[in-house]
Amino acid sequence: MMAMRVACIVAALVVGALPARAEDRSVLVNCKAIVERASKDAHAAREAELTRCRQLIREWALRDARMAVDEEGKPLR
Template sequence: MMVARAVLVAAALAAIALPARAEDRSVLANCKAMVQRAEKTAGTASDAELARCRQIIREWALRDARTTVDEEGKPLR
């Protein structure tokens, strides 16, 4: 009983932590391209895909606003 509970807790924590990982910049670039295509032509992507991509773009914008160094570690200011 105790082992089963520990396994369930570990599985729940893993399920919560997996979506929290950061996306890489290639995902951001793909999402920007998808949103641009969707603005030009109707019906190219589903609403769920567009909503996910817009969320990724927002998260990257917030992340970049908090960053004080570039990808090479050099100060931005």
Template sequence: MMAVRVACIVAVLAVAALPARAEDRSVLVNCKATVERASKIATAASEAELARCRQVIREWALRDARMTVDEQGQPIR
């Protein structure tokens, strides 16, 4: 009984952690291109897609501001 309870708790925590996984930098590059394209062409992307891309760009900006090393491990500052 205790093992089942522990397994359920672990499963719930694993599922909760899935959305917290960070996207790779290619998602950021694609979102920047989408937002840039939408600024030039009015019908380039849907509002939902643009909102998601703007959120991804914001999250990457915050993440990059907190980093002290780049992707190769070299100091930024």
């Protein structure tokens, strides 16, 4: 019974941590394309999708601002 309770707690923690993982750069590129298309065509994307993409772009900008090296390990400054 105790093992089942521990397994449920571990499973809940794993499921809770899944959305917190970092997205790869291809998602950023796709979001930038969606936002650009939406600026040209008002019916290009749903508002929820645009909001999510704008938030993701902001997060990437903040993440890149904190980075001291680029993706290849070369210093940015």
